[in-house]
Amino acid sequence: MSSKYHEIYAAWEKDPEAFWASAAQEIDWFKPAEKIFDPEAGSYGRWFAGATCNTCYNCVDRHVETGRAEQAAIIYDSPVTGSRKSISYRELLQETQALAAILKDKGVKRGDRVIIYMPMIPEAAVAMLACARIGAIHSVVFGGFAASELATRIDDATPNFIISASCGIEPSRIVAYKPLLDEAIDLASHKVTGTLVLQREQLACDLVEGRDHDFATLMAEAREAAEDVPCEPVAATDPLYVLYTSGTTGQPKGVVRDNGGHMVALKWSMKAIYDVNPGEVYWAASDVGWVVGHSYIVYGPLLHGCTTVLFEGKPVGTPDPGTFWRIISEHKVETLFTAPTAFRAIKGQDPDGEYVKKYDLSHFRHLFLAGERADPVTIHWAEDKLGVPVIDHWWQTETGWTIAGNPVGLGIMPVKYGSPTVPMPGYAMDILDDEGNPVARSELGNIVVRLPLPPGSFPTLWNAEERFRDAYLSEFPGYYKTADAGYMDEDGYLFIMARTDDIINVAGHRLSTGGMEEVLAEHRDVAECAVIGIADEMKGQVPCGFLVLNAGVNRNPDEICSEAVALVREKIGPVAAFKKALVVKRLPKTRSGKILRATMQKIADGQEWKMPATIDDPAILDEIDAALSGN
Numbered sequence: 315m316s317s318k319y320h321e322i323y324a325a326w327e328k329d330p331e332a333f334w335a336s337a338a339q340e341i342d343w344f345k346p347a348e349k350i351f352d353p354e355a356g357s358y359g360r361w362f363a364g365a366t367c368n369t370c371y372n373c374v375d376r377h378v379e380t381g382r383a384e385q386a387a388i389i390y391d392s393p394v395t396g397s398r399k400s401i402s403y404r405e406l407l408q409e410t411q412a413l414a415a416i417l418k419d420k421g422v423k424r425g426d427r428v429i430i431y432m433p434m435i436p437e438a439a440v441a442m443l444a445c446a447r448i449g450a451i452h453s454v455v456f457g458g459f460a461a462s463e464l465a466t467r468i469d470d471a472t473p474n475f476i477i478s479a480s481c482g483i484e485p486s487r488i489v490a491y492k493p494l495l496d497e498a499i500d501l502a503s504h505k506v507t508g509t510l511v512l513q514r515e516q517l518a519c520d521l522v523e524g525r526d527h528d529f530a531t532l533m534a535e536a537r538e539a540a541e542d543v544p545c546e547p548v549a550a551t552d553p554l555y556v557l558y559t560s561g562t563t564g565q566p567k568g569v570v571r572d573n574g575g576h577m578v579a580l581k582w583s584m585k586a587i588y589d590v591n592p593g594e595v596y597w598a599a600s601d602v603g604w605v606v607g608h609s610y611i612v613y614g615p616l617l618h619g620c621t622t623v624l625f626e627g628k629p630v631g632t633p634d635p636g637t638f639w640r641i642i643s644e645h646k647v648e649t650l651f652t653a654p655t656a657f658r659a660i661k662g663q664d665p666d667g668e669y670v671k672k673y674d675l676s677h678f679r680h681l682f683l684a685g686e687r688a689d690p691v692t693i694h695w696a697e698d699k700l701g702v703p704v705i706d707h708w709w710q711t712e713t714g715w716t717i718a719g720n721p722v723g724l725g726i727m728p729v730k731y732g733s734p735t736v737p738m739p740g741y742a743m744d745i746l747d748d749e750g751n752p753v754a755r756s757e758l759g760n761i762v763v764r765l766p767l768p769p770g771s772f773p774t775l776w777n778a779e780e781r782f783r784d785a786y787l788s789e790f791p792g793y794y795k796t797a798d799a800g801y802m803d804e805d806g807y808l809f810i811m812a813r814t815d816d817i818i819n820v821a822g823h824r825l826s827t828g829g830m831e832e833v834l835a836e837h838r839d840v841a842e843c844a845v846i847g848i849a850d851e852m853k854g855q856v857p858c859g860f861l862v863l864n865a866g867v868n869r870n871p872d873e874i875c876s877e878a879v880a881l882v883r884e885k886i887g888p889v890a891a892f893k894k895a896l897v898v899k900r901l902p903k904t905r906s907g908k909i910l911r912a913t914m915q916k917i918a919d920g921q922e923w924k925m926p927a928t929i930d931d932p933a934i935l936d937e938i939d940a941a942l943s944g945n
C-alpha cells in the first residue's frame with residue numbers, strides 16, 4: 315500500500331487542533347477539553363485545557379470494563395531470575411488498586427511526588443500506575459545510577475514516598491539497591507516520610523523501623539481488604555510524571571509529562587507509527603527508568619489494550635544472544651522496539667545469526683530502533699537476519715514520542731539508510747544556522763521544532779520554568795531547540811548527525827560529559843579536565859576523561875586515573891561506563907579559553923580534522939594524540 319503519510323501530515327498542518335481533537339476521541343475523558351489548545355497557558359501553550367481524565371483508568375480499568383479482563387496486560391520474562399509471569403488486565407487492576415490504597419493510607423495525595431527506584435519487575439509498572447490512579451506524580455530513577463544521583467532527584471522532586479526493592483540483577487552481579495537508597499536518603503536535604511521496599515529472594519535487606527515498610531506484607535493486607543480506590547480525576551494538564559534526564563551540567567533536568575496530551579499522542583502512535591492493534595503483543599526492550607520504558611513498556615501498549623513484555627535481562631549473556639528471539643517466539647511478539655546498541659551486542663556474539671534460526675519468528679512484523687543513530691550496518695544485518703522491516707525513529711526524553719519516524723501504520727515510506735525518515739504530524743521542522751536563519755536543503759544545521767510542541771511533549775521542566783525557556787526556547791525564538799544537528803534532504807527526510815551540546819550516547823543511555831567533568835574536578839589532584847565521547851563498536855560511544863594535574867602533584871598518574879574512574883562510578887553510577895582517564899600536561903583551547911572538545915573527539919576517533927583557526931597552541935593537539943595512543 316502506498317503511504318498515507320503526506321495526506322495525514324498535510325491534514326495536521328492545515329488544522330492541528332482538529333487533528334488532535336480527533337485523536338483525543340480514542341481516550342476516555344471525565345470531562346472533555348474546553349480548549350483543544352490554549353495558546354495563553356504555559357510557556358508555549360497547553361493541550362486539552364479544561365479537560366479532566368485519569369491515565370490509569372485509560373490504561374487498565376477501561377480494558378477490564380470492555381472485555382479484556384482476562385487478556386495478559388504484562389508478560390514478565392526474567393532470564394536473570396529464571397522466572398516468567400503473565401498478569402491479566404483484571405490482575406493488574408487488583409494490584410494497582412492495592413498499591414494505590416497503600417499509598418493513600420501513607421498520606422500520598424494528588425500532586426504529591428513518589429520516587430520509584432526499582433529493577434525491571436512488574437511491581438515497577440504497578441507502582442507507576444498506582445501513582446497515576448491517585449493523581450500522584452511519579453519519578454522513576456534508573457537502577458544504574460549512584461546514590462548521589464538519586465539524592466539529587468530526591469531534592470529536586472521532593473517526594474514524600476519512595477518505592478524500591480532490595481536488589482537489581484545484572485548478569486555479572488546482584489546490585490544491592492537498599493544501601494544506595496539509604497545513602498541517598500541520608501545525602502538528600504529533603505526528607506521523605508516513608509518507603510516501601512520489595513524484598514527479592516536473591517538478596518534481602520534490612521528495613522529501617524518507622525520509615526521502611528515491607529512491600530509484600532502491605533500488599534497482602536491491601537489485597538485482603540480489596541478496597542475500591544477510584545481513579546482520581548486530574549486535569550489533562552496536571553503532571554503524570556517527572557523523568558530526569560541529562561542536561562548540560564551535573565544538575566539533571568526534570569522533564570514534566572502531562573496526563574491528557576501524553577495519552578492522546580501515545581495512543582495515536584501505537585497504530586499510526588508502530589502499526590500495532592489492541593490485543594497484540596508489543597515489546598520495548600528498554601528499562602522503565604528511561605523514557606522508552608515509560609512510553610512503550612508501560613503507557614503506550616496499555617493505553618492501546620496490548621500485551622506488553624517486561625524483560626529483565628540483556629540482549630546477550632542472559633544466557634546467550636538468542637534471548638530476544640526466544641522471547642519473540644515464545645510470547646508471540648509482533649513488534650520489538652530497542653536501541654541499536656542491543657543489536658550491535660547480538661551481532662558481535664552471533665555474526666551469522668545462528669541463534670535466529672533456532673526460533674519461529676513467523677508472526678514477528680517490525681523492529682523499531684531509537685535512542686541513538688541507527689548505523690546502516692546494523693540495520694542491514696537485522697533486516698537480513700530477521701527478514702522484517704527495520705525502522706529507525708528519532709525522539710528524545712523531552713518529546714516522549716517520535717519526532718521523526720517511518721509511520722508503518724500509515725503505510726511504510728521508502729527507507730533511506732541513515733535517516734529516521736520524516737517528521738511526524740505535530741512536528742514542523744526547520745534547520746537553522748547558528749544565527750537562526752534557515753539553511754538550504756541538505757545543509758547541516760541546528761534541528762528545531764516550530765512551537766507549539768505537540769501533545770505528549772514536555773510543557774516545562776519540574777519547578778524550573780526559567781531553565782526550560784533558557785535551555786530550549788530562547789536561542790531560537792519561536793522554536794524548540796532539539797540540540798541535535800543534522801539536515802533535511804530534498805524529499806523531506808531528516809538525518810540526525812550529532813548533538814550540539816555536551817550530551818553523549820553510551821549504549822543508548824544519554825549522559826552529560828559536563829556532569830562527568832564536574833565529578834572529576836572534585837578530585838584533589840585535578841586542576842582541569844575534559845570528557846569526550848569516543849567511538850565504540852558496541853556502545854556507540856564511551857566516555858574518556860583527560861586530566862590536567864595540579865602543579866606539584868607527583869603521584870603515579872595510573873593511580874590517579876583509577877581513582878578518577880572509581881569517583882565517576884561512585885558519584886554518577888556504573889551506567890556512565892566511565893572506564894578510561896588519561897593524564898595530560900595541558901588541554902587544547904581557543905585563545906578565549908574554550909576547550910576544543912570537538913577536535914579532541916575527532917582525533918580520538920581517527921577522523922579527519924582541521925586545525926581550529928582560534929587555537930591557542932597547536933602543539934597541544936599532538937600531546938592529546940600521543941596520550942590517546944599511549945605514548
Ligand code: COA
Nearest residue numbers: 457458482484489600606653655656659685821822888889
Ligand atoms: N542497575 C544497576 N546497574 C546497571 C543497571 C541497572 N539497572 N543497568 C546497567 N547497569 C550497569 C551494568 O552492570 C554495567 O556495569 P559494569 O560496569 O559493572 O559492567 C554498567 O552499568 C554499564 O551498563 P550498560 O551500559 O548497560 O552496559 P552492559 O555492557 O552491561 O550492556 C548492552 C550493554 C548494549 C547489552 C545494554 O546496554 C543494552 O541492552 N542496551 C540496549 C537497551 C537499552 O537499555 N536502551 C536504552 C534506551 S532504548
Ligand code: AMP
Nearest residue numbers: 684685686687707708709710711810824
Ligand atoms: P534520550 O533523551 O535519552 O531519548 O536521548 C535523545 C537523544 O538521543 C537525541 O537527542 C539524539 O541525540 C539521540 N537519538 C535518539 N534517537 C535517535 C535516532 N533514531 N537517530 C539519531 N539519534 C538519536
